[in-house]
Every structure is written in structure tokens, then in C-alpha cells.
Amino acid sequence: xxxxxxxxxxxxxxxxxxxxxxxxxxxxxxxxxxxxxxxxxxxxxxxxxxxxxxxxxxxxxxxxxxxxxxxxxxxxxxxxxxxxxxxxxxxxxxxxxxxxxxxxxxxxxxxxxxxxxxxxxxxxxxxxxxxxxxxxxxxxxxxxxxxxxxxxxxxxxxxxxxxxxxxxxxxxxxxxxxxxxxxxxxxxxxxxxxxxxxxxxxxxxxxxxxxxxxxxxxxxxxxxxxxxxxxxxxxxxxxxxxxxxxxxxxxxxxxxxxxxxxxxxxxxxxxxxxxxxxxxxxxxxxxxxxxxxxxxxxxxxxxxxxxxxxxxxxxxxxxxxxxxxxxxxxxxxxxxxxxxxxxxxxxxxxxxxxxxxxxxxxxxxxxxxxxxxxxxxxxxxxxxxxxxxxxxxxxxxxxxxxxxxxxxxxxxxxxxxxxxxxxxxxxxxxxxxxxxxxxxxxxxxxx
Amino acid sequence: xxxxxxxxxxxxxxxxxxxxxxxxxxxxxxxxxxxxxxxxxxxxxxxxxxxxxxxxxxxxxxxxxxxxxxxxxxxxxxxxxxxxxxxxxxxxxxxxxxxxxxxxxxxxxxxxxxxxxxxxxxxxxxxxxxxxxxxxxxxxxxxxxxxxxxxxxxxxxxxxxxxxxxxxxxxxxxxxxxxxxxxxxxxxxxxxxxxxxxxxxxxxxxxxxxxxxxxxxxxxxxxxxxxxxxxxxxxxxxxxxxxxxxxxxxxxx
Numbered sequence: 281x282x283x284x285x286x287x288x289x290x291x292x293x294x295x296x297x298x299x300x301x302x303x304x305x306x307x308x309x310x311x312x313x314x315x316x317x318x319x320x321x322x323x324x325x326x327x328x329x330x331x332x333x334x335x336x337x338x339x340x341x342x343x344x345x346x347x348x349x350x351x352x353x354x355x356x357x358x359x360x361x362x363x364x365x366x367x368x369x370x371x372x373x374x375x376x377x378x379x380x381x382x383x384x385x386x387x388x389x390x391x392x393x394x395x396x397x398x399x400x401x402x403x404x405x406x407x408x409x410x411x412x413x414x415x416x417x418x419x420x421x422x423x424x425x426x427x428x429x430x431x432x433x434x435x436x437x438x439x440x441x442x443x444x445x446x447x448x449x450x451x452x453x454x455x456x457x458x459x460x461x462x463x464x465x466x467x468x469x470x471x472x473x474x475x476x477x478x479x480x481x482x483x484x485x486x487x488x489x490x491x492x493x494x495x496x497x498x499x500x501x502x503x504x505x506x507x508x509x510x511x512x513x514x515x516x517x518x519x520x521x522x523x524x525x526x527x528x529x530x531x532x533x534x535x536x537x538x539x540x541x542x543x544x545x546x547x548x549x550x551x552x553x554x555x556x557x558x559x560x561x562x563x564x565x566x567x568x569x570x571x572x573x574x575x576x577x578x579x580x581x582x583x584x585x586x587x588x589x590x591x592x593x594x595x596x597x598x599x600x601x602x603x604x605x606x607x608x609x610x611x612x613x614x615x616x617x618x619x620x621x622x623x624x625x626x627x628x629x630x631x632x633x634x635x636x637x638x639x640x641x642x643x644x645x646x647x648x649x650x651x652x653x654x655x656x657x658x659x660x661x662x663x664x665x666x667x668x669x670x671x672x673x674x675x676x677x678x679x680x681x682x683x684x685x686x687x688x689x690x691x692x693x694x695x696x697x698x699x700x701x702x703x704x705x706x707x708x709x710x711x712x713x714x715x716x717x718x719x720x721x722x723x724x725x726x727x
Numbered sequence: 728x729x730x731x732x733x734x735x736x737x738x739x740x741x742x743x744x745x746x747x748x749x750x751x752x753x754x755x756x757x758x759x760x761x762x763x764x765x766x767x768x769x770x771x772x773x774x775x776x777x778x779x780x781x782x783x784x785x786x787x788x789x790x791x792x793x794x795x796x797x798x799x800x801x802x803x804x805x806x807x808x809x810x811x812x813x814x815x816x817x818x819x820x821x822x823x824x825x826x827x828x829x830x831x832x833x834x835x836x837x838x839x840x841x842x843x844x845x846x847x848x849x850x851x852x853x854x855x856x857x858x859x860x861x862x863x864x865x866x867x868x869x870x871x872x873x874x875x876x877x878x879x880x881x882x883x884x885x886x887x888x889x890x891x892x893x894x895x896x897x898x899x900x901x902x903x904x905x906x907x908x909x910x911x912x913x914x915x916x917x918x919x920x921x922x923x924x925x926x927x928x929x930x931x932x933x934x935x936x937x938x939x940x941x942x943x944x945x946x947x948x949x950x951x952x953x954x955x956x957x958x959x960x961x962x963x964x965x966x967x968x969x970x971x972x973x974x975x976x977x978x979x980x
Contacts, residue, residue: 548846548849549846549847549848552846553832553835556834556835556839557834559834560833560834560873561833636833639832640832641815642791642818642826642830643818643819643824643830643843643844644815644816644817644819644844644847644848645847646812646815646816647811649847
């Protein structure tokens with residue numbers, strides 16, 4: 281075993297929590313993408329409309345999901361690498377070259393992500409089968425079409441997820457090793473890293489594409505004879521814009537945390553700490569904001585889309601049943617995934633801040649004050665997240681409502697917006713509270 | 728015994744303080760019965776070789792660690808058996824801390840860091856006082872800077888201003904110059920010295936640096952968890968000589 285590899289092993293054993301976050305993201309991501317990939321593979325053996333249905337399900341639905349999954353995996357891996365800035369600075373000071381450090385970080389991720397991806401692929405071959413059975417029992421495909429997927433589809437899904445986490449890790453590692461060694465040891469946590477141009481460019485492309493699809497829906501596909509033409513153009517807008525905003529999360533959080541903090545900042549010492557931490561260390565909490573935005577935009581957008589569809593078209597036609605089931609499966613799976621990402625990101629962030637939270641304790645903050653300040657931060661992040669997510673959802677809801685002649689505001693189903701918002705906020709606050717408490721308990725045992 | 732806070736002339740006292748870790752054959756005795764009293768307005772350095780119990784002594788005095796037996800008195804008041812909640816309040820209201828690693832909150836400005844103990848106690852910080860303290864440590868022009876943009880010496884000066892903010896009974900300093908170069912260390916030690924001379928503060932400083940110890944009124948030497956000697960009006964040379972002697976004792980054992 282080379283020095284770097286053995287160092288990677290030791291370091292992994294030293295930080296099980298961060299490794300768990302990465303493994304969980306890769307495992308779930310591979311399962312989700314892999315399950316839909318098996319549908320595409322099965323379509324090759326099917327014929328006629330069955331083949332079409334499976335391709336639509338696998339490629340189109342799976343495609344949206346892939347975007348969210350790859351983004352989440354990349355951001356989780358990015359969080360865990362960024363959190364190691366001071367350790368990386370230390371390695372650099374004692375003479376590790378940037379290349380060695382990068383290799384260490386990438387190998388470490390490769391071990392964890394590799395194991396998780398293999399496991400995810402195994403789970404996907406089972407869950408893909410279950411998904412197929414669900415689709416067939418729902419009558420979306422005929423009985424003589426069989427599940428026919430081998431290792432190719434789940435393997436490709438695993439490779440895709442591995443590739444995404446690999447690229448994200450090397451980018452984060454490259455960022456962490458840039459610059460001279462000595463500077464890095466300094467408390468890196470206060471700095472507000474600037475955004476790279478490619479990140480801004482990716483966000484602009486995603487948001488621009490989503491808005492363009494919304495405009496096309498109103499201008500073109502709304503007048504199409506096929507009622508689903510409008511859905512196919514507007515359906516993914518909320519997810520595209522949501523992911524685009526999530527890519528910009530560090531900047532958006534820094535801008536929006538100041539006004540949000542003014543409200544929370546009045547609420548005692550905990551609120552005061554929370555408002556400054558969110559604004560001045562936006563890059564830390566951006567990892568939590570991103571999945572909150574995506575979760576809200578995907579859920580609100582798709583749920584209202586389905587609702588408008590069932591209201592404006594006569595139900596019961598096989599077409600509408602298929603599409604509604606599809607949409608609900610997408611919302612269900614993506615919401616579950618994004619919810620796990622929110623919790624994942626919070627656990628990783630609080631684990632990273634163990635030292636700093638302990639510092640507050642030394643200075644005389646009661647455990648309750650520490651907990652409240654982290655929960656207040658979660659509150660700020662959640663408020664900003666649901667606001668941005670709901671805005672992103674408008675790019676699906678408004679054009680589709682116009683296309684189905686309901687006007688800019690849908691005729692019903694608006695109660696779903698506050699419901700989703702409340703659920704997302706509750707989830708974020710619970711994630712924060714649980715991670716602080718787990719942390720405190722771990723510390724009490726460790727002492 | 729006089730228990731009222733204002734009447735006591737002793738800021739911090741420990742009586743028969745012991746602390747052991749583990750049990751059975753594996754028992755490690757960090758403190759083996761220490762009696763020390765630190766008078767109000769005094770500057771004391773606590774020195775000793777590695778493993779002599781300096782850090783354990785400081786942790787017990789600060790209420791961060793519970794002694795195995797013995798008492799800890801802050802301002803004449805016995806705080807040994809206080810629960811976690813009360814000891815937390817004690818730390819933020821009646822004890823000031825200066826750590827080797829500064830321990831500033833990275834996302835709070837210098838002024839906000841100094842105001843933090845008051846905020847944690849639920850009081851509105853006195854802006855003029857915070858400003859005055861930062862001016863006292865020579866950082867009047869840096870009140871809005873974040874720790875990340877300050878040098879180590881500047882960060883430690885902010886930490887000293889923070890320790891003085893609540894007018895504590897005692898300032899506990901744990902190797903406050905351990906991470907600083909000698910010129911910066913002298914500035915920091917000078918600030919601790921003037922807080923005693925000009926403000927009447929009480930400072931107890933754990934250190935292994937004879938130069939740092941020479942700023943104190945008195946040095947207490949610990950060896951193997953016991954008080955092994957004291958020295959008034961220390962000079963760096965005298966302290967260094969005594970330390971070398973103590974090291975020999977430990978090696979000879």
C-alpha cells in the first residue's frame with residue numbers, strides 16, 4: 281500500500297461521520313438512477329407503446345432525477361472536502377505537495393463512493409424490478425412485456441454517480457490546495473470563498489433553460505392540440521431553476537441572510553450568533569440550503585402540475601393515469617432523496633463545527649443556547665430555501681396554468697404550497713436539532 | 728468562613744484538590760492534593776513539567792472538570808458541587824478565559840466577540856465599554872474586523888478584551904503566549920500585567936515559558952500533581968533555573 285493510500289485509510293477510520301454522509305449520498309443516488317435505468321434497458325426488449333412508455337419513464341423521468349441526484353452527490357462530497365480545509369493546510373505545511381493532498385482526498389472518496397456505488401447497484405437491481413412490477417400492475421405496460429435488465433443499466437448508473445463524485449472531489453480538493461501552504465492553516469472558516477466562473481455559468485444555463493421552457497410553454501405549446509405538449513415543456517422548469525438556484529446557494533445565502541438575520545437577530549444570544557454565522561459563513565451552510573431549495577421547487581412544482589392536470593382534463597383516461605402515477609412517483613422519490621440530503625448535509629456541517637460549538641460551551645453558553653443558535657440558523661436557511669424554491673416552482677406552475685386556461689394563478693390546490701413549505705421547514709429544523717443533540721451526546725461519551 | 732462575594736479578599740482558592748483518572752491499577756493521579764489561594768489583584772504563574780497537573784488544575788478551577796475530592800472557591804464561594812447549568816453561568820459571568828488557541832468565534836467581528844459573554848448572559852452589551860476594552864488592548868481601529876483577517880497577536884488581544892469584559896473574579900490564562908512569537912508574546916503579557924496593575928484584575932496563568940512567568944508577581948511550581956515550590960518577584964533566569972532543577976527531579980525519579 282502506498283503512503284497516500286494508507287494515510288487515506290487511517291483518515292477514513294478517523295472520520296466515520298463524513299464518510300457516512302458521502303456513502304449515503306452515493307448509495308441512494310445510485311439506487312434512484314439505477315432503478316430508472318433498468319426501465320430503459322427493459323424497453324429494448326419490449327415493443328410498440330410499451331417500449332415508448334418505458335423509454336419515457338426511464339429516460340425522461342430518470343433524467344430529471346439524475347440531474348438532482350448528481351447535484352446532491354457532488355454537493356455532499358464537496359461539503360466533506362471543504363470541511364477539511366485546515367487539515368489540508370496542515371498537511372501542506374509539513375511538506376505534502378498539492379498533488380499528494382489531492383490524491384489523498386480523491387482516493388479516500390473513491391474507496392467510500394466505490395463501496396457505496398456497488399451496494400447501490402445491487403439495491404437498484406432489486407428496486408428496479410419492484411418499480412417495473414408497480415408499473416405493470418398499474419396497467420401502464422401490457423402483461424407480455426417482461427423486466428429485462430442486467431448489470432449494464434445499474435452498472436452505468438453506478439459509474440455515472442462515481443464519475444460525478446470523482447469530479448466534485450477533485451474540484452473541491454483543487455480549490456482547497458490552491459495557494460501557498462502557510463496561509464491555509466489560518467482559520468479558513470471565516471473566509472468567503474469566491475464563486476468560480478464555471479459555477480455561475482452552469483447556474484445561468486440551468487435557470488435560463490428553465491425560464492426558456494416556461495416561455496415556450498406559454499407562447500407555443502399552450503396552443504398545441506396535444507394537452508401534454510405543455511406539460512412536457514413546463515414540467516421540468518421548476519427542477520431546472522431549482523437546481524440552478526441551488527448551484528448559486530453560497531451567494532444567495534450571503535445576500536439574503538442579512539435581512540433574514542435582522543429578524544432572528546433580535547431573539548437573544550442564540551439568534552444573534554445564528555444571524556452572523558449564516559451571513560458570514562454562507563459557504564458552510566450553503567450545502568444545507570441547496571437541497572432545501574431543490575426539495576421545495578420539485579415538490580411544489582410537480583404537485584401543482586399534477587393537480588392542474590387532473591382538474592382540467594377528464595380523469596380516467598389511461599394516458600392521464602399513467603402520467604399522474606409517473607409524476608407522483610417522481611415527486612415521492614425525489615422528495616425522499618432531497619429530504620435525506622437535507623439531514624445528511626446538516627449532520628456533516630454540525631460535525632465539522634464540533635470544535636467551534638465546544639468553544640461556545642467553554643465561554644459559558646449553556647447547551648440549550650448552543651442548540652438554539654444552530655436551530656435558528658436552520659430556521660434562516662429554511663426560510664430562504666422555501667422562498668427560493670417556491671419562486672423556482674412558479675416557472676412550472678404559472679405557464680402550465682396559463683396553458684390549461686386557468687390564468688396565471690391555478691384555480692385550486694394552492695393549499696399544497698403552505699403544506700410543502702411547512703413540511704420542509706419542519707424537516708430542516710428537526711435535522712438541525714437532532715444533529716446538535718447527537719453531537720453533544722457523542723462528546724459526553726468521548727470525554 | 729466569610730461567604731459574601733465582595734468581602735472576600737481571595738479571588739480563587741482550591742483546598743485539598745485531587746483529580747484522578749481511571750480506576751484500579753490504571754489510576755492516573757493528575758492532582759494529588761493542592762492548596763492554593765490567589766489574592767485579589769494578584770498575577771500568578773503556574774508552572775511545571777509536562778504532566779505535572781497544570782492543565783487539570785485550570786480545568787478544575789474553571790468548573791470544566793469536576794475534582795475527585797477537595798473544594799474550589801471563587802470569590803470565597805464554594806462552587807465545587809454546582810450543577811452544569813450553574814457552572815456554565817459561573818464561567819461566563821465570573822471567570823474570564825484566555826486560551827492558547829485564542830478561541831474566537833470566526834464569524835463574529837472583534838467587537839462582537841468581546842460582547843459575546845454579555846450576550847450569552849442575556850444582557851445587552853455596553854457598546855462604549857466594548858470599544859473601551861478594544862482600545863485598551865490597542866485594537867480601537869479594528870473593532871469590525873473578523874478574526875480571520877487578524878494576526879495571532881491581534882486575535883489574542885481580542886481574547887484578552889473578551890476575558891476582561893465581564894469584570895470577572897479571576898482571569899484564567901492557559902498558555903496564552905504558546906502560539907505567539909516572542910515580540911507579540913511580550914505585548915500580550917504586558918496587557919495581562921496592566922489589567923492587574925491598572926484594573927485590579929486577578930490573573931492565574933499556566934505556562935511553561937520562564938519569560939512569560941517573569942511578568943507575574945509570584946510563580947507556583949507543580950510537580951506530579953503537588954505544589955513543589957513558590958517564587959516571589961520571579962526573573963526569567965531564576966525561573967528557568969528552578970524549572971531545570973524540577974525537570975532533573977522528574978528524570979531522577
